[in-house]
Amino acid sequence: MIPANLQAVQARIAQACARAGRQPDSVRLLAVSKTFGAEAVQQAWQAGQRAFGENYVQEGVEKVLLLRELGCLGIEWHCIGPLQSNKTRPVAEHFDWVHTVDRLKVAQRLSEQRPEGLAPLQVCVQINVDGGPTKSGVAPAQALELALAVASLPRLRLRGLMCIPEPAPDFATACEVFGRARALFDSLRAQGLELDTLSMGMSDDLEAAVASGSTLVRAGSAVFGARTYPARA
Numbered sequence: 001m002i003p004a005n006l007q008a009v010q011a012r013i014a015q016a017c018a019r020a021g022r023q024p025d026s027v028r029l030l031a032v033s034k035t036f037g038a039e040a041v042q043q044a045w046q047a048g049q050r051a052f053g054e055n056y057v058q059e060g061v062e063k064v065l066l067l068r069e070l071g072c073l074g075i076e077w078h079c080i081g082p083l084q085s086n087k088t089r090p091v092a093e094h095f096d097w098v099h100t101v102d103r104l105k106v107a108q109r110l111s112e113q114r115p116e117g118l119a120p121l122q123v124c125v126q127i128n129v130d131g132g133p134t135k136s137g138v139a140p141a142q143a144l145e146l147a148l149a150v151a152s153l154p155r156l157r158l159r160g161l162m163c164i165p166e167p168a169p170d171f172a173t174a175c176e177v178f179g180r181a182r183a184l185f186d187s188l189r190a191q192g193l194e195l196d197t198l199s200m201g202m203s204d205d206l207e208a209a210v211a212s213g214s215t216l217v218r219a220g221s222a223v224f225g226a227r228t229y230p231a232r233a
């Protein structure tokens with residue numbers, strides 16, 4: 001089932017790229033494996049998927065170690081959950097990417113804690129494009145200042161922007177909101193920042209995100225099925 005789901009999501013991405021006149025390899029798929037076990041990730045890996053996203057630090061680190069034990073090599077692990085500054089160390093030590101940098105303090109700690117033996121941590125600045133109630137993400141007006149500061153940190157490599165807008169009622173509205181992230185991305189690039197990643201779009205709105213310039217869509221349920229959340233203390 002997971003291999004077929006991966007194919008179906010890749011086909012949706014390819015079709016959205018074709019409609020937008022984009023190359024199909026201009027959009028990468030991040031398989032969001034939160035709440036799913038190591039076996040599910042292993043199945044996706046066997047089907048060729050290499051980039052996985054996790055939201056919860058402890059769950060993610062456990063899976064990083066388990067998949068290594070299972071011999072699934074070459075995985076790129078992306079932290080896509082909200083990050084408190086007292087939880088940065090395991091992320092700096094075990095993940096390859098962090099999408100949710102929205103404060104300088106978090107970025108500074110990630111940079112200080114990134115082990116010397118590893119490649120720089122690849123990061124995106126999360127922006128709050130729609131003023132949504134989740135409150136995660138920097139306001140668009142503050143994005144340039146934060147991006148410049150993050151780009152100057154020695155053990156981080158700033159790759160781009162990420163956003164999680166509220167679900168939109170229709171395609172046009174979704175495109176309008178994603179379009180704001182795209183405009184901000186373009187303006188930061190025009191100011192000289194070398195960015196190549198615009199992380200936006202999930203299982204339900206990836207077509208609108210691709211139409212609006214996303215380079216990395218984060219799909220969970222479309223790949224692994226419906227999630228059941230365990231009660232969290």
Ligand SMILES: *Cc1c(COP(=O)(O)O)cnc(C)c1O
Pocket residue numbers: 032034055080081164202203204218219220221222
């Ligand atoms: C859970 C999650 C996703 C995946 O959501 P689906 O609707 O299952 O595709 C993508 N991005 C973030 C930040 C998430 O927390």
